[in-house]
Amino acid sequence: MKIHQALLTTLLLTTPAFLPGSMAQAQAPGVLIYSQALSSGATAMIQEKLQQAGVYAGRADGVWGPESQAALERFQQTRNLQATGQLNQATVATLGLPPSDLLSARAVQAPAPASMAPTTPEPISPAVIRNVQQRLRALGFYRGAVDGMWGAGTQASIERFQQGRGIQPTGQVNPLTVQALGLDPNNPAARMR
Incomplete structure (x- = not known):
């Protein structure tokens, strides 16, 4: 495997x-x-x-x-x-x-932004959220609607999935989690087959 x-x-x-x-x-x-x-x-x-x-x-x-x-x-x-x-x-x-x-070795840190001003994370697109929800549902971690809306159910499902896969359970959709879900980390919004 x-x-x-x-x-x-x-x-x-x-x-x-x-x-x-x-x-x-x-x-x-x-x-x-x-x-x-x-x-x-x-x-x-x-x-x-x-x-x-x-x-x-x-x-x-x-x-x-x-x-x-x-x-x-x-x-x-x-x-x-x-x-x-x-x-x-x-x-x-x-x-x-x-x-x-x-x-x-420590975790890889993202490079610091050019300006020292704090940045806010970019919102996750509904297409990415739908793909994440679909994969979580297929894997038995999510029972809610596949609606592209981020909510408490999606958040809790991500955390359970991460914990079940040995990933730090942050509840965040990061490249590691996206890849573990079987989605393309370079294009998590891509239509699933």
């Missing part, structure tokens, strides 16, 4: 390997795994290393998606590593990243 979320990669504390968050449950039954999610800063570090290796052309934005996943697999193949698509100890070492750096 490929992950289409930010690199909710987890550092296994009982074994030296990294796995995308939703794949941690896909391990052999009866194997107990303790994990810690990596921050978007650690994800950006991995993406930068993949860029330097010439296997990733995307931005080092801290959001793990299909392009990042494919780049990781290409990296493993070109370095004669077992091409698991998982960030394991051998892959991390070959990337030249100390695991302690990955664990201590």
